[in-house]
Amino acid sequence: MEQVHNRRMANVTLNVNGRMQTVDVEPSTPLLYVLRNDLDLQGPRFGCGLGQCGACTVLINGTATRSCVTPVSSVKGQITTLEGLAREGGLHPIQQAWIDEQVPACGYCQNGQMLTAVALLQRNPRPTDAQIREAMAPVLCRCFTYYRIQAAIKRLVGGVGPTASLNESVVRGAGPTASLNESVVRGAGPTASLNESSRGPAGEVA
């Protein structure tokens, strides 16, 4: 259903994930709506429209930018969205770290979390814990996955490979490895417990 637009519409050409794309929109339109509705990208998401939460984050020349408050006509550089992170045939290391650490819950904000982390690591490959917190602070998560996001970033900082434990830990009840099952203290009254304390984030001084 094509709409005949009035004269305020204009052609705007964008470099998105390495491709030049021209759209016919009102020049003050926030970049977010052009990316989502005209270019059909799923990565940047509407969260607030106010530049406060980070769900709409894209990289413009490598800088994490809030696309919901960026007029499309003001964009001069190369835009990278979550779709553009993956490299030939494989995920970007940040995406792999997110999977290895099993970060997302609902996942809606994770676009902004991952792209902000990419921008951080590009300008500072070895951030301290405090620098990670500071850089990530403006990106909100209402499933509260902050602890795991920071752990995922520290995986990359520390060069720590994926831990094997995710697929191997047997906690209680059934499991193929009898010896692991025996470590569960069963029905022994009030002290029956299995201390399954998780490791702190890599590099964390307890």
Add this chain to the structure above:
Amino acid sequence: MNTIDTLLERFATPSRRDFLRTSGRLVVGFTAAAHAGPFVSLAAQTGAALGPGPYPDPDFHQLDSWIVIHQDNTATFYVGKTDLGQGTGTAFRQIMSDELDMAFARTTCVMGNTDITVDQGGSGGSDALQTDGYPMRRVAAEARRVLLDMASQRFGVPLDQLAVSDGVVSLKADPSRRVTYGELIGGNRFNVTLTGNDINATTGIAKIKPVQEMKNVGLSPRRDDVPAKVDASPIWAVGVKLPGMVHARNVKPPVAGAEVVSVDESSVSGMPGFVKVVRERNYVAVVCEREEQAIAAARRLKVNWRKPATAPFPASGDLFAYMRRTVPTSSPNPNVTGNIEAGLSSAAIRIEAEYEVPFQGHTSIGPAHALADPSNGQMTIYSNDMKSYGLRNGVAEFLGIPRDRVRVVWMQGPQAYGRTAADDAGFEAAYLAQQLGRPVRVQWSREEETAWDTKGPAYVMRMRGGLDAQGNLVALDYEARAADYCHLGYNEHDTVLIAQLTGRRRATPANGGASAPSDMYAVANRRSAMHVVSLPLVWETPLRTGNLRDPNGPQVTFAGESFIDELAAAAKADPVEFRLRLLTNSVRGAVRRPGPASASAPADPANSDPPDDSGFKRARSLAVVKAAAEAFKWDARPSPAPRSSGEILTGRGFAYAYRNQTVVANVAEVEVNRRTGRVWVKRLVCAHDCGLVINPEALRRTIEGASLHGLSRALYEEVTFDTEKVTTVDWRTSPTLTHLDAPATLDVVFVNGDPNPNRPDLPHYGAGEAALKPMIAAVANAIYDATGVRLRRVPFRPERVLAALKAARV
């Protein structure tokens, strides 16, 4: 374009519904089932999108409604729950593949679409595994039984001469003779009728397995929803596009309870892309071709509103005074043990305290949204509603069309842990689509969502307690007032916001409710009294209450477990030791009910949760409290800690709760900045017993998220309002936990506190909400330990903490 058509090309599969209804054969539409994960549900959704309707309910008495075995020996499970990102879909695959004896990697799970999955209610109440896990295990066990029968006939041998592993049946005597499940069923239907009076009772003839025979349970296969959430896959309800779709934005009353006098459509009709202004009584929306056009038009539309004659509510600063003085709308009978007044008057030490928790919002990271398509005389709603089935039923009622002409395609979306129990955008999109005869996408703004989402009720709680001369608790009184009148339920067609604004609401509001702390302390004299109060404006208000994650739990546990800490301090007792005493005393007097003793009997909630299970609950409470203290390396001493002289004061706090058979204890270690009032919860320990653990890693993530959600509510969250409107409208006025607040360490301890040493394991209880329950109290108790100052008003933002420290000259 990422339209439904192109999605269909990419993930093409025949209509599941058509398979169920007509064909009897399912051509395999995907081969790499193990990797198809999230795409499978999308494929099913888009495949179903071809069907012209109607969309009758899948028959829960047919095995084919639950499980399809494909010819390539893969299986698809159809589950009527929604996975909000806590791994329930993966967990269903684990328990069902175990019951079916199919390799986990050869299974997929389709969830939450009303036309292809049985109505199991979507998600809510942390009941996915606790309640629905059992019918899902039973139907999978029944499928295994039927397949083994087929093999028995094919080989002409009795069942006991067959072995089965990973979907391959072989002869014990001659393992070279084998057949796969896929070959056995050969693309046909099971055509097996199940029994059971309701969906939860669905069962076949087969028995479920004892836990020792389950191979995938207790392992942590990675959640199958995660990859698509990190690679921008088209799994989101916000991303669906349909030909001819238009964009709508609501125009909300600027003052709660205001009425529309007139709408000046000419103020926007010349704007680019303008389609229509829709108004029915006080519901106003603007529809445009493009999203940014709808946003601009909604801002510009001139509406003449008439303010209500009386203020809709007191300002938030006056809320608690109002709640104390107003006459309750209802006061359920209190829970009483012994004689509270006699107990208090005989006590050597009596203390009392009042606690206040404001309204707190769901404040989803993504505001409400939905896309509704009225094509073919049906209504299809693409939605992230956690209760997709309720949305379907509610929309049918609201629009006055038969249920089987409405379906909800459940997709991923921003979650808000109860917000979509009143799925306003889904109703609005369907309403507008019916009005316009075109697909309409509704998207709420941030201001709209934060101001007008459903709220967790505000509470005022008075506690009184009495200790005897030895410091034993002899009397404990709780009296609460909850602002919860007209509580909204589950996508009811006559209570959602558009029903209120259009005047189609029911006449009588829901009574609402109030809760009491949930613990296993035995106190000789105890009373828990509750009252519900109403604000002046009942309908069309942004202060409508709904189900916010663990409804009421964090509020009432804040009072209950803070006060236990106050009593421990009054008794000069260590807070953990004081709790253990309250739990241990009671165990001595309680009858132990061990539950099913046979080691081979499968755990089943029906017989492991006897009517009087207080001994069972107390034993498990003791185990969890002890495990939390042990993991934290808790050193026994009374609170508060000796105060240091530096800028940073440190302390630790403990809190415990029982939630519907799940036991949790949180320990928080805090740093309180004496100069700024900032509180950082540096370290958290959560000890958790939810019975049989299906997927430890997914459970750990769930507990981490719930714990930090509790931190956010403890430290930041509060809905504020003047006497006309809510004034929390964005992330500046409605602050939330951020990366700066993440604990340095967060330890989760899985506990098995079952007092029955002969039982292989407990049933799988719920876990989505429990860890939230004690968290506010744990933080408050830690702040007290650090500073000697008791905070009895949530949230503990720096300015409140600083003021309290200054008042106490800390």
